[in-house]
Amino acid sequence: MHRSLNQSSLEESRIRRSARTVCEFEEYFSCDEILMLSERTPVVVSKEVSRLGFLDPSSDEENLKKNTKLELPLWLAKHLYNMYCVDIQLPEAFSSYSVNVMRADSSIVDLKRLQPNYYQVGRQLMALLPAEAQQISDLLVTTYKGRFRKIFDCAQNADIKETDKVTSSFDNEERAMFFEGQKVQLDLQRWRDRSQRNKINTADLVVNHRKRKREALRETNSSTA
Amino acid sequence: MFVQDLKTEFYDVLVNQRVLVLCGADVDALVSCKILQYLFQCDNILYTLVPVTRKQDITEALEKHGETGRYVVLLNCGGTFDILEDCKPENENLVFFIADAHRPFNVYNVYNNSQVRILSPTENENIPGFEDVFRDDMDSDAEEEEEEGRDLDEILERKRQKRAWIENRNRLLFDYTQFNYFGKATSLTMFELCWKMSRDSTVILWYAIIGLSDQLVHRRIESDKYVTECGLLQGHMTRHDQLYDQNSSESNVNSLKLSFDKELNLIFLKHWTLLESMRHTQHFACRFKMWTVRGQKKIYEFLAELGVPLSQCKQIFASMDITFRSSIKEWIFKLADKYSLDEIGAFCFSANLGYKHKFNALDVATAVNTILDQGDFFKALDALSWSRIEILEKGIEASKTKLISIFQQVQTFLETRQIASTGRYLYAVLQESTPNSKLFGKPGALEDLAHFLQAAYVARKSRDSPLFPMVVAAPSVTFPGYSLVIGIPPQAETSSRNLFAQVFNQAAVHCSSAIQKDAYLQENLILVQSEHSRQFFEAIYDLLCSVDGRD
């Protein structure tokens, strides 16, 4: 009986587990995604798990006690969530305080410092926190709406030398968008300039390679001199 | 051998051939090169372009690229020395086309009918006749030994004749090569070729104008000759205007428009402030002696009489009040007589491209010359194209810095009385410890400094200093341990005749100091080892005394 109870609960948990499985990955080889999945996420342990005590650096126990609060990388949090071991908590970047800030004016928020993978982590969290999914989704849309204009403006008009300064408050996805926009703008300028339009260019890779070689040579010369 | 018809004897020969173009290091050569490049690109003539600054470069280029084709075009180089002898090309079928503004042409080049063709026209150059310079038995004494059987008198007579002939030849050659000077600008020759093939356009005309302006800027052409040439170019300019007026009803804003007018001869006026421009223009600064305090006061009086407030004069010309900007030219011309500003007006061309860029030909020639002097040939070539205006503007800025340094140096020299007169010539030596001495170790900058020093010195003491040539020495940048010495003709001499090439060569022989021969293509420059410069100057003095004695 004990076993049949176990079996039925296992069965149940299996069904619930499949419902809870979050998308494993979008693109396997994407380094950006791998990095994104290692973001620290606050979790609360929902049941005692044996032998996982090493996850909590502050305790020496072998088992992970219930109601422990820790921070785990997102990928681990996701998998433990699948196993019903932890409950994900809303990180600070998506809290209700953030919601208010974003609603007020999201374009001034320094996303890079707050959460450099804001949108992607947000999307992941939507699946992990079904209760707050709607709130997170609204938050993401509000944030994006507020910031889009600024990104667009900067991409079209910013001086190429000031790129670092201008993108200092962008998150990674916004930066990628910015560079795309800037690239298009530069291509248009190059097309307009007759002398550049027909010019066959040295491959970018070659130019960068040469630059690096020159700098390395200069360093060795200055160190020997 | 001289080429009579440029098109049939020069250009048509090159079609479908590979050509090597060697371009000398001055603006005239640069623009000629641009015109030639344009023609070659129209006809798909494959060419290789190599810049040369000294004789050795020509030899090296011929070694490297000599196998590629059969024809070599030399622009502003190779005319004054025997090219076959000095550069020893291996390929004996190479044909050299020389378009050189330097004179006199070497007699070997003139009378070589097989491999050397000269494109530049000659005008009253007194080239010694063929009979006077070449003769079958010139180098051989063997003939006489064969004819032992002949009469002793005849042999003696022939020997005497030969000696007399040789003396005559030497005298002719000495007179012919004594002075170095300049002839028609190569760019004008190239423009003519373009025009005869009906391939000329406003852009090509602008190049030719820059070549001519460069000659004026460097005092390589007399002012009346300049005006004559300008007249011809102006004719072309009006022809183009009419042509394009007919073709298009509305004028294209972005096309090049040229204009010709009597402008104020103030350097970089449109890119600088009025006061700075006045200070750094040679004739103006010397007239007012602007390096002295009195001179400064006089300038302020002049400006006050002109009616231009000082604050306006210190503003960049383009930001001056429109009323002043438009009328300053006529006001200055009105006062020119009172202040004896003879050289304030100069006829020159300006080019207009769209609304933004307006350039004066003299300014452009000066700016490109500065870039060339810095050593960057291809950058200077790019500066001439209208799509790379930013290079030209950088050149203008560099020129301004150079002019400021020259002015300061002149001021220093005059205040410390370092310009000495030996009674036959003036000389000034730049020490290595002077700040900015690196700037003057280059030929272009040194020449400008020399002219300014001479003008300033003459402005101070007006007795017979205008009749003295001037020698200036500065530590060379590219050859450490050597001094770069330049000699310029006296100020009273209006033509570009310069006797220093011969003088330097002979002085070097006399004092046997270590010199670097043929470091530059310009004839009046020489490199002397710094320790021996004193002996060198003394040798020059002796030679100049003997020259005067002869005359």
Added chain:
Amino acid sequence: MTSLADQGLSLVKEILRCPDYLQPMREDALRNIFEEMRALNEANQKDVRLISAADSERSDGAPDVHVVLYVRHQLLLRLRRCIMAYLDGRLKVIREFRWAFGPVLTKDLKANMTDGEQKWFIDYSASLGRYMSSIGETGVDLLQHSKPPKSLYVEVRVLEDYGDFETEDGQVVVLAKNSTHFLERSQCEKLIRQGVLEHVVT
């Protein structure tokens, strides 16, 4: 254990840091990761044996060891993903090399490539060559004419000494530094892309 995923992460970060050149292959990091992966695997095997032993004995066993097994397994997968992304990132860079530098690589480019990667490069070049020759009737060189040509001949400036260059009509042109040439576009394009020549447009 989470520190191990950091080692994998450091490999990934290296790929992100240098997207267009190669650093030397991090053999030491890879070895460390393989070591730990083996350790994890062994620990897992041990626990699996524990469970099956417990099952067969019908005692209470330690069903909770499932989670540890799962976690270790996911860690293994994660490490594998990091390594795969690292290797794949390097191959992407090498692929770009083929398009930028041509089929032959100089020593300084090959310096940081392992033997396997060099062989991959050769195979990729061969594959690309086969593909290019199969297009159309006589094959198309995809590296030519990256921009629609506007003229038959182009003016090029030599940036570094190349030596003799034989043109299609048999003439030999010496490409020495600081000279400009007027040559056929199709022949120069390759050298321009490789940075030996510079296309001059006025």
